[in-house]
Amino acid sequence: NAGVTQTPKFQVLKTGQSMTLQCAQDMNHNSMYWYRQDPGMGLRLIYYSASEGTTDKGEVPNGYNVSRLNKREFSLRLESAAPSQTSVYFCASSIQEDSNQPQHFGDGTRLSIL
Amino acid sequence: GDSVTQMEGPVTLSEEAFLTINCTYTATGYPSLFWYVQYPGEGLQLLLKATKADDKGSNKGFEATYRKETTSFHLEKGSVQVSDSAVYFCALIHNTGRRALTFGSGTRLQVQP
Numbered sequence: 001n002a003g004v005t006q007t008p009k010f011q012v013l014k015t016g017q018s019m020t021l022q023c024a025q026d027m028n029h030n031s032m033y034w035y036r037q038d039p040g041m042g043l044r045l046i047y048y049s050a051s052e053g054t055t056d057k058g059e060v061p062n063g064y065n066v067s068r069l070n071k072r073e074f075s076l077r078l079e080s081a082a083p084s085q086t087s088v089y090f091c092a093s094s095i096q097e098d099s100n101q102p103q104h105f106g107d108g109t110r111l112s113i114l
Numbered sequence: 115g116d117s118v119t120q121m122e123g124p125v126t127l128s129e130e131a132f133l134t135i136n137c138t139y140t141a142t143g144y145p146s147l148f149w150y151v152q153y154p155g156e157g158l159q160l161l162l163k164a165t166k167a168d169d170k171g172s173n174k175g176f177e178a179t180y181r182k183e184t185t186s187f188h189l190e191k192g193s194v195q196v197s198d199s200a201v202y203f204c205a206l207i208h209n210t211g212r213r214a215l216t217f218g219s220g221t222r223l224q225v226q227p
Contacts, residue, residue, distance in 0.1 A: 004157070033214055042118075042203060042217035043158075058214060090157055102148065103215060105157035 002026050006091050006106035013081045013113050021076040021109050023091030030096045032074035033103065034058075034066060036087040043090060049074055051096075081113045116141040118204050120218035127194055127225050135189040135221045137178075137204035145206040147171075147180055147187040148215070152201045161189075161202070199225045 007022045025032065030051045035043040045058030047066040055066050063085060065077045074093075078085060088110050092103040121136040139147070146165045150158040162171030164180035164187065171178050178189045187204060204218040 040219055042219040043215070044217075045214045048214050092158075102160040102163060105150075105159070107155070107157045 004091055004093055004104050004106035006089075006109050008109060009107065010110045011112070013078075013111065015081060015083060015113060017081050019078050019081060019111075021078075021089055021091075021111075022073070023075065023106060024073045025091075025093040025104070026072065027093060027095070027104065028071070029093035029104070030071070031094045032068065033092040033094075034064075034074070034076045035090045035092065036060065037090060037108070038087050046076065046089075083113045085111065086113045087111060116145070116206060116208070116216045118206055118216055118218035120202075120204050120221050122221070123201075124222040124224050127223070129196055129225055129227050130193045131225075133189070133191040133194045133198075133223070135202055135204075135223070137187045137189065137218060139185050139187065139204070139206050141185075141206055141208065141216075143208065144182075145208050147178070148205045148207070149176070149178055149187070149189050150203040150205060150217075152203065152220070154200070158203060194223070194225045196225045196227055199223055 004025045033048040034046040037043045049055045049068040052071045067075045088108045091106045094103045095101045117140045148163045149161040151161045162173040164171040167182035169180045176191045201220045201222045203220045205215045
């Protein structure tokens with residue numbers, strides 16, 4: 001019963017390096033999300049994908065790109081990492097755009113940018 | 115825009131004490147409200163939810179009632195356990211438009227034996 005799987009769990013990058021965070025869900029959910037979690041700020045939405053083939057910006061999209069590769073996978077890319085992107089990143093999914101259905105979260109990727 | 119405000123933490127309680135974590139929100143229309151819990155090193159798990167005014171969500175001894183008149187969704191538990199130590203997040207989602215969660219900043223609960 002995997003749910004939402006994120007890789008890697010930890011990563012250290014140097015400023016200017018690029019990286020892709022992977023997320024996959026096995027619940028046949030239509031909608032997927034990327035959040036970042038910073039101390040004292042809760043989770044903030046970076047990008048989301050309401051359904052396969054669509055992506056939209058969230059609250060803090062600058063410096064990120066996403067790809068909804070297929071229904072299962074939703075990746076987040078940092079093209080040129082900056083120290084301000086040091087954070088814990090969470091991927092989530094939900095069955096569809098229905099506010100009554102909960103989002104299911106992965107265990108997170110802890111990313112440090114030096 | 116939408117926002118969720120939670121009480122500052124950490125909240126430190128002794129085992130079997132009564133817990134209240136305050137949550138208020140600002141949003142147009144009638145959002146759905148959630149409490150999520152995050153245990154150390156893990157992702158967020160849905161604890162309970164309420165989708166309309168006066169609904170009460172409950173799970174694992176936790177309860178919260180959707181109060182539209184006070185725009186609040188306070189989390190309560192009658193008797194906390196050490197295993198309840200975690201960070202608790204209040205969140206809302208709209209019934210229309212972008213269906214992504216707006217989170218509060220989280221409240222850390224520490225329960226001492």
